[in-house]
Amino acid sequence: QQQVKQSPQSLIVQKGGISIINCAYENTAFDYFPWYQQFPGKGPALLIAIRPDVSEKKEGRFTISFNKSAKQFSLHIMDSQPGDSATYFCAASGNDKVIFGPGTSLSVIP
Amino acid sequence: GAGVSQSPRYKVAKRGQDVALRCDPISGHVSLFWYQQALGQGPEFLTYFQNEAQLDKSGLPSDRFFAERPEGSVSTLKIQRTQQEDSAVYLCASSLGTGYNTEAFFGQGTRLTVV
Structure with a gap:
């Protein structure tokens, strides 16, 4: 009941394309859904986050779509660039816990 | 410093x-x-501190793991009698707010290798 599922495990996108990563959670008490970007040898860095009172949030090329009834949320990276190549983690948190997804390795090829 | 700092970066x-x-x-x-x-x-x-109080240690995998933050700033994670399964990257994150559902900033981590 406490898992956060993330797909795909890996993703290859051409430069300029749209990268889409999906996550699903089970605990309806979760109320904060961040996405992190992690480069090799570095710690995760917060990209964008959403709370369940909105269905979409956009910051630059990054958009979160949130479907509360389906308990799903996704990250869209528009105009993907080679510099976006990294591992992306979704997370879900509430009052008493935070759980990360297993990660998606994104490769953006020129 | 400007960000979360962890040391050492690597530990064998x-x-x-x-x-x-x-x-x-x-x-x-x-x-x-x-x-x-x-x-x-x-x-x-693994564990969560609010100031010096350790409010949640439910993620610590065994009693060999111990964490402290005695003055509400620097924290130390101690692992006793290390085992091979302890090999991992240990990440620290801090947040201005309280609770699990606030913006957290991560350090670069300490990569622990047990041989």
Whole structure:
């Protein structure tokens, strides 16, 4: 009941394309859904986050779509660039816990 | 400093050795979290501090793991009698707010290898 599922495990996108990563959670008490970007040898860095009172949030090329009834949320990276190549983690948190997804390795090829 | 600082960056320990990992959070941040990240996996929660109080240690995998934050700033994660399964990257994160559902900033982590 406490898992956060993330797909795909890996993703290859051409430069300029749209990268889409999906996550699903089970605990309806979760109320904060961040996405992190992690480069090799570095710690995760917060990209964008959403709370369940909105269905979409956009910051630059990054958009979160949130479907509360389906308990799903996704990250869209528009105009993907080679510099976006990294591992992306979704997370879900509430009052008493935070759980990360297993990660998606994104490769953006020129 | 400007960000969360962890030391050492790399640690090799012989099985059975005790290790201590340090985290310097962003100045003024109330909340501090420790995570364990196995290779190719997402971070897994270990423990949470609000100032000097350890409010949640439910993620610590065994009683060999111990964390402290005595003055509400620097934190140390100690692992006693290390085992090979303890090999992982240990991440520290801090947050200005309280609780799990606030914006957290991560350090670069300490990569622990137990041989």
